[in-house]
Structures are given as C-alpha cells and as structure tokens.
Amino acid sequence: xxxxxxxxxxxxxxxxxxxxxxxxxxxxxxxxxxxxxxxxxxxxxxxxxxxxxxxxxxxxxxxxxxxxxxxxxxxxxxxxxxxxxxxxxxxxxxxxxxxxx
Amino acid sequence: xxxxxxxxxxxxxxxxxxxxxxxxxxxxxxxxxxxxxxxxxxxxxxxxxxxxxxxxxxxxxxxxxxxxxxxxxxxxxxxxxxxxxxxxxxxxxxxxxxxxxxxxxxxxxxxxxxxxxxxxxxxxxxxxxxxxxxxxxxxxxxxxxxxxxxxxxxxxxxxxxxxxxxxxxxxxxxxxxxxxxxxxxxxxxxxxxxxxxxxxxxxxxxxxxxxxxxxxxxxxxxxxxxxxxxxxxxxxxxxxxxxxxxxxxxxxxxxxxxxxxxxxxxxxxxxxxxxxxxxxxxxxxxxxxxxxxxxxxxxxxxxxxxxxxxxxxxxxxxxxxxxxxxxxxxxxxxxxxxxxxxxxxxxxxxxxxxxxxxxxxxxxxxxxxxxxxxxxxxxxxxxxxxxxxxxxxxxxxxxxxxxxxxxxxxxxxxxxxxxxxxxxxxxxxxxxxxxxxxxxxxxxxxxxxxxxxxxxxxxxxxxxxxxxxxxxxxxxxxxxxxxxxxxxx
Numbered sequence: 001x002x003x004x005x006x007x008x009x010x011x012x013x014x015x016x017x018x019x020x021x022x023x024x025x026x027x028x029x030x031x032x033x034x035x036x037x038x039x040x041x042x043x044x045x046x047x048x049x050x051x052x053x054x055x056x057x058x059x060x061x062x063x064x065x066x067x068x069x070x071x072x073x074x075x076x077x078x079x080x081x082x083x084x085x086x087x088x089x090x091x092x093x094x095x096x097x098x099x100x101x
Numbered sequence: 102x103x104x105x106x107x108x109x110x111x112x113x114x115x116x117x118x119x120x121x122x123x124x125x126x127x128x129x130x131x132x133x134x135x136x137x138x139x140x141x142x143x144x145x146x147x148x149x150x151x152x153x154x155x156x157x158x159x160x161x162x163x164x165x166x167x168x169x170x171x172x173x174x175x176x177x178x179x180x181x182x183x184x185x186x187x188x189x190x191x192x193x194x195x196x197x198x199x200x201x202x203x204x205x206x207x208x209x210x211x212x213x214x215x216x217x218x219x220x221x222x223x224x225x226x227x228x229x230x231x232x233x234x235x236x237x238x239x240x241x242x243x244x245x246x247x248x249x250x251x252x253x254x255x256x257x258x259x260x261x262x263x264x265x266x267x268x269x270x271x272x273x274x275x276x277x278x279x280x281x282x283x284x285x286x287x288x289x290x291x292x293x294x295x296x297x298x299x300x301x302x303x304x305x306x307x308x309x310x311x312x313x314x315x316x317x318x319x320x321x322x323x324x325x326x327x328x329x330x331x332x333x334x335x336x337x338x339x340x341x342x343x344x345x346x347x348x349x350x351x352x353x354x355x356x357x358x359x360x361x362x363x364x365x366x367x368x369x370x371x372x373x374x375x376x377x378x379x380x381x382x383x384x385x386x387x388x389x390x391x392x393x394x395x396x397x398x399x400x401x402x403x404x405x406x407x408x409x410x411x412x413x414x415x416x417x418x419x420x421x422x423x424x425x426x427x428x429x430x431x432x433x434x435x436x437x438x439x440x441x442x443x444x445x446x447x448x449x450x451x452x453x454x455x456x457x458x459x460x461x462x463x464x465x466x467x468x469x470x471x472x473x474x475x476x477x478x479x480x481x482x483x484x485x486x487x488x489x490x491x492x493x494x495x496x497x498x499x500x501x502x503x504x505x506x507x508x509x510x511x512x513x514x515x516x517x518x519x520x521x522x523x524x525x526x527x528x529x530x531x532x533x534x535x536x537x538x539x540x541x542x543x544x545x546x547x548x549x550x551x552x553x554x555x556x557x558x559x560x561x562x563x564x565x566x567x568x569x570x571x572x573x574x575x576x577x578x579x580x581x582x583x584x585x586x587x588x589x590x
Contacts, residue, residue, distance in 0.1 A: 005464065017418060017463040018425070018440065019456060020448025029460055032518050036461060039519055040407045043477050046484055053479030054486055056309035056339070057295050057535025058560060063338035077202045081429030090427050095439045 005033045108174050108268040108322040109349070112215075115173035118162065122155035122173030126217050129175040133220065133266050140242050142251070142260040144180045146220035147187045151175070154217045171329065172215030177261045177270040180221035181228050182313070183302040184208055191304050192236030193226045195450035196430045205302025206337065207271055207313050207330045214329045219267060222257030226452045227421065228273055228306045230254050231281055231524040234515055235454040242511070243285060244584035245550055249508040252282030258316050259286040263584055269317045269326050275307045276409050277503075277528025279314035280540035284503035284553025287542045289580060290316045291323045291567070292528075294560045295535035296341035298327075299334030305420040307413040308339075310532040319580050320541060320571040324348035327563060346564050352571040357391030359569055362496030366402045367527055373506045379544030379552040380502045386576060387500075387569075397492040397499065401484040405530040408485065410522055411465045411478035412533070418462030421455070457518060486534040493559045498569055502527055503540045503553035527555060537563050539570050542579035551579070 005013070010030045014021045021029065075088040084091040106114070114120040130148050137143050158173045178184065181191045183201035190196050208218060225235035233241040233256025241256040243249040244264040251260040255272025259282035262270050272279040274292040283290030291314055298313045305311060315326035328349055333342040361384060368377055388394050426432035426446030433449055436442035451459070465474035492499060505526060514521045531538040536559055543554035554573070558566040574580055 009464075010460070013460050013464045013467065015444075016467060017459050018422075018443040018447060019451070019459055020444045021456070022448075025453075025456070029457060032457060033461055033464070035519055036410060036522070037464075040411060040474070043404060043407050043411070043474075043481050046401060046404065046481060048477065048480035048484070051480040051483050053476055054483040054533075055479060057482075057486060057533070058339075058341065060296060060339060060341060063335075065335060073202070080202050081199055083426060083430070083432035092427055093436055093439050093442055 005030055005037060106268060107319060108171070108317060108325055111174045111268060112171055115158065115162070116168055122158035122217065123152060125173055126151050126155040126175050126219065129219055129267060136264065137266065139247060140244060140260050140264060141239050142222055142241050142257040142264065142266065143177070143220040144190055144192065144223050144238055144257070145187050150186050151217050151219045158215055158217070169213065169215030170325070171211065174216050174269065175219040175267050176211055176216045177220050177222050177258055177267045178208060178218055179224055179255050179258050179270070179272045181224060181273060181304040182208060182271060183304070184218065184221065187221060189221070189304070190238070191227045192224050192238055193450065193452065193455070194237045194431055195424045195447070199430050201302070203302060206299040206334045208302065210330050222255070222261055222270060224257055225254035226455050227304065227417070228254040228275060228278055229417065229454050229458055231277070231521050232514065233257060233282070234511065235452055237452060240511055243508045245287060246508065246548070249510055249550070250285065252285035252508060254278040255290070255314070255316065256282045259283050259288055259290065262286070262288045262316050262318055265318070265583060269315065269322055271330070272314050272316055273303055274312050274314040274532065275310045276413060276532050277525040279316060280503050280528050280538060280553070280555060281525065283316055283540040284551065285508040287551030287579070287582065287584070288316055288318050289320055289323050289539065289541045289570070290314060291327060291539045291563070292531060292537060293327060293331065293563060294537040296339050297331050297537070297561065297563065299332070299337040299340040301334055301336040307416040308420060309416060310413060312532070320539070320567055320574050321349055321352060323539070324352060324567045324571070327567070343561060348564060348567050351564050352568050354565065354568040354572070355391070356387055356569065356572045359387070359392040359498060360395050360496040361387060361392050362395050362397035362492050362499040364397045364399045364402070364492070364499065364501070366399045367501035371505045371523075371526070372502060375546040376502050376504070376506060376552050380500070380554055383543040383554045383573060384500050387573060390572070390576065395496050397496055399488040399492060399530070401481065401488050402530050404481050405485055405533060406522055406526050408478045408481045408533060409525070409529040410461070411474050412482065414458040414462030415465045415475050416462070418459045418466065421459055454518070482533050485530050489530070489534040489536055489559070497558070497565065499557040501555045501557070503555040507546045507548070507550035507552060531557055536560050537566055539566055541570050541574065543577070544579060
C-alpha cells in the first residue's frame with residue numbers, strides 16, 4: 001500500500017470523483033488523507049490469504065420479482081426537482097463534441 | 102404530563118380520549134418553537150401539516166374508527182429520510198432545494214400507525230460524522246451541556262428525545278450514528294440487524310452498513326417503534342422476509358441465566374475511567390440478577406475502524422455520484438461543459454467531510470489500489486464477522502461501552518478527522534458484522550454527562566436484546582433523568 005497521497009495524486013483522485021477542489025483543499029486533503037491511509041495500513045497485519053471477502057453481512061442472495069409491467073412516474077413528477085428542464089427532459093450542457101474526458 | 106410521558110403513554114392517552122391528538126401535537130410544536138433555538142435539533146417543522154394530521158386522528162376517534170398503535174404521537178425523523186412533505190436536505194447544500202416525490206417506507210409505516218411526523222432533524226451532512234457539526238445548517242447542541250456535541254450523525258434525533266421535544270425519533274446508523282448520539286444524550290438507540298428495516302427512501306450512504314434505527318427515552322418505546330417499522334418491503338432488496346415479533350410485548354424474559362460476553366478489546370487504552378466503571382457497574386448489576394459473565398475474545402475488533410474507513414467511503418463515493426447537478430438540488434451557474442457542471446456543482450455544494458470521504462473512497466476503488474485497500478478491507482470484515490459468530494456460540498449478548506468518552510466539546514475534533522473517526526471504535530464492528538446492538542444510559546460522569554452501555558446480539562436477535570435491556574432499565578433510573586433544559590422548557 002502507498003501510504004502517502006501527494007498533491008498530484010489528490011488532484012487526480014478529485015478528477016476521478018468529478019469534484020472541484022481548491023488549492024487550499026488540495027494541501028489539506030493531501031495531509032489528512034495521508035494520515036488516514038497511514039492508519040489504515042494496519043489492515044495488512046492479519047493474514048487474509050485464504051479469507052473470502054464479505055461485501056455485505058447477511059447471506060441474502062438476489063431478490064427477484066416477477067417481470068411485470070407496473071406504473072411508472074409521470075414526467076412532471078420525475079422532473080419536479082430538476083435544476084433545469086426542457087420539455088420532458090433534464091437539460092444539461094452540450095455533451096457531444098468534447099474531448100471525451 | 103407531556104414532559105414525562107412516554108410514547109406508549111401518549112398513545113394510550115389519545116386512544117382513551119384523555120387528551121386530543123391536536124393538543125398533544127400542538128404542545129410538542131410549542132416546545133420545539135420555544136426551546137430548539139438553543140439546540141438546533143430540528144432543521145424543519147411543518148406545523149400546519151402536523152396539526153392537520155392530528156385533527157384527522159381526533160376525527161377518526163370521534164367516528165369510532167380503530168386507531169393505530171401510535172395514533173396522535175409526535176415523532177421526529179432524521180432529515181436523510183425522504184418525506185413527500187417539506188424538504189429533505191441531508192444537511193447538505195447540494196440538496197437545496199429538494200422536495201422528494203416519494204416517502205420512505207418507515208414514514209409510511211409510522212403514519213400508517215397514526216404517528217404525527219412533527220419535523221425533520223439535524224445531522225452531519227449525508228450522515229457522515231460523529232458530532233452533528235458537519236452539516237450545512239449549524240451544529241446540534243447537547244441538551245445536557247450546550248457547549249458539547251450531541252454526537253452524530255443522528256444528533257438532532259437524539260437531542261430532540263433527550264430534550265423531550267418528542268418521545269420517539271428515527272435516525273440512521275452506518276457506523277454508530279444512532280448509538281453514539283444516544284449515549285451522549287442519555288437516551289436509548291437501537292441499530293437493528295442489517296435487513297430488519299426497509300431502507301426505501303433513506304438517502305444511501307454506505308449501502309452494506311446503513312440501517313434505519315429508532316431512538317426513544319426508554320427501551321419499551323424503542324421496542325414499540327421497531328415493531329412498527331420492521332419487516333419486509335419489496336422496494337428494498339436487502340430487506341429480509343423474516344417474521345416481526347411484537348417486540349414491546351416480549352420484554353419480560355428474566356435476566357437469570359443470560360450469558361453476557363465481555364471482551365478486553367472493548368476496555369483497552371483510550372477508554373475513560375468513569376465510562377469503564379459505569380459500564381462495569383451495569384454488568385455487575387445484571388450479574389447480581391443471575392446473569393453469567395463469560396470472557397470472550399474479539400481479536401480483530403481493533404481493525405474495525407480501519408476496515409470501516411475504507412468500506413464506508415468506498416460505498417459513499419459510489420452512492421454520492423448521483424448528486425451531480427443534473428436531476429435535483431443545486432446546480433452551478435454557467436458551467437463550461439458537462440464535466441464542469443458535475444465537478445463545479447459538487448465542489449461548491451459538498452462540505453469538507455463529505456469531500457474527504459468521496460476522495461478516500463474514490464482512491465480506495467481506483468485502478469491499482471482496489472485490491473490493496475477495498476478488497477483487503479472486505480477480507481478483514483470477514484474476520485471481524487467471524488469473531489462475532491464465534492463469540493455468540495458461547496454467549497447470548499455482548500456488553501461494552503458505546504463510546505470511549507462522554508460528549509466532547511463543540512469544535513474539539515473538527516480539525517482532526519482521524520480523531521473523530523476513532524470516536525466510533527466500539528460501534529463500527531456491529532455494522533460490519535450486520536448484527537443488532539442497542540445503546541442505553543448506564544450512568545453519568547462527574548460533570549453530569551450521560552454514559553452509554555452497548556449490548557450486542559446476533560443477527561435477528563432483537564427480541565432478546567430488547568428484553569435484556571428492558572430488564573436492566575427496570576432496575577435503574579438513568580433513562581428517566583432529564584437534562585436541565587428539558588426541565589425548564
């Protein structure tokens with residue numbers, strides 16, 4: 001495990017998370033996240049070679065239901081909280097024609 | 102009688118006609134209005150709607166209709182639980198404004214039982230925190246000492262019950278978020294088994310850990326609330342289809358013969374001496390009543406905080422991806438392009454703790470680090486769960502402190518995230534293992550601050566858990582004491 005997250009790494013992770021961070025936040029998060037990650041290093045102590053992962057604690061498997069047609073929301077209900085709306089759509093800035101990042 | 106009343110007593114008074122629901126709810130709202138300015142337990146109250154619902158209860162009674170078990174009882178709900186009335190904020194600027202178009206399963210259940218939702222309570226933003234200081238709308242203060250935190254993240258719900266604004270409230274517990282504030286505020290909080298209560302309409306934080314949890318001033322009321330909110334719901338695929346006992350009718354099982362597991366791992370370095378003594382006092386009392394004390398070993402519990410602070414942020418970073426300025430809530434002004442729309446909206450509207458957790462979780466799930474952090478944490482989670490499985494082969498219940506100390510001062514830990522995370526050292530493992538655990542008052546420190554006892558049982562062991570806790574309360578009066586603020590309100 002790499003225990004230190006430098007400022008370059010913080011900016012990279014912030015980009016992955018689609019989260020703008022200020023220069024001041026980059027400095028602070030680098031320090032705080034590094035400290036948390038150092039603490040987390042102790043997870044290397046126990047031997048987990050033959051231990052299966054637990055994604056959630058109960059032995060509940062897939063919950064299936066019948067594939068039947070049910071009523072769904074009217075557009076007005078679904079769009080009630082939309083910050084910007086155009087007709088029956090959520091309005092966003094142009095997506096196509098960007099560099100694909 | 103309102104101040105000292107319990108949920109069960111209010112329901113009885115309304116059912117017999119001794120009091121009208123309108124009168125009960127009106128008094129409740131008056132108390133909140135008069136005294137919550139100092140505590141900030143509530144983010145919003147809808148007086149008109151609450152009184153109108155109360156009048157409906159009174160009209161139904163006048164007609165001779167069958168009333169629900171909570172008819173006319175004022176209840177508070179944490180503001181990360183969706184309601185079709187008022188706002189649902191999660192104490193975040195990113196959900197300003199947000200008016201849910203559907204209500205949570207638990208709200209439907211409570212209202213179906215006749216309860217009156219009087220308001221939405223304060224929390225750490227998106228339930229991330231242990232002090233209710235990380236919200237966008239100011240901290241909640243502890244009714245026992247307003248210079249101290251109420252705990253978190255369900256600090257508003259715990260403070261509202263402690264101040265006797267309401268007799269019952271709902272919170273959510275992902276790593277101790279109901280049990281820790283209950284301990285700090287001197288009330289009872291139960292984290293049910295993972296899957297016991299439907300989370301439909303709870304804004305997701307850590308989906309393998311979150312559980313909606315009742316808070317009340319005594320165990321009987323918590324049992325009553327659980328009886329109403331528990332049960333299967335097809336809208337939450339993790340809710341388990343298991344029978345729901347009438348928990349509040351099964352509280353009289355004897356303490357005699359109960360095997361209480363005690364682990365050194367809960368009583369090590371960092372535990373305040375007064376907390377330790379009070380918890381041992383409770384264990385000794387149950388021993389005198391015929392319970393057996395059995396030493397147990399939970400060797401991997403020391404990794405619980407490290408394990409949790411990979412898993413919970415990883416799940417949070419995924420869950421909170423939906424807050425992107427597109428579908429609801431806040432949107433940045435004049436974004437350059439779609440990526441800027443996402444990133445600026447999130448950068449401007451999330452608070453520092455939520456950002457930290459999104460960063461931590463994104464990092465733990467990112468290419469090259471997934472195996473080292475996330476997968477490793479899931480494997481350690483298995484070890485922690487196995488510790489509990491093994492312990493419960495020889496004991497019925499595990500007794501421990503809820504928190505290492507009593508309520509700390511506002512601002513004391515806000516600049517040190519790791520110190521704040523370590524607050525949850527005794528509560529997190531129950532969420533990782535999916536078991537049920539309750540926090541109940543077991544004493545006060547020399548400054549008059551409440552101390553909590555945690556009792557933990559295996560998955561779906563709530564019936565016996567509540568009974569043991571109730572038997573303890575029959576023999577003590579810590580839960581009946583009220584903070585000075587409630588006495589003058």
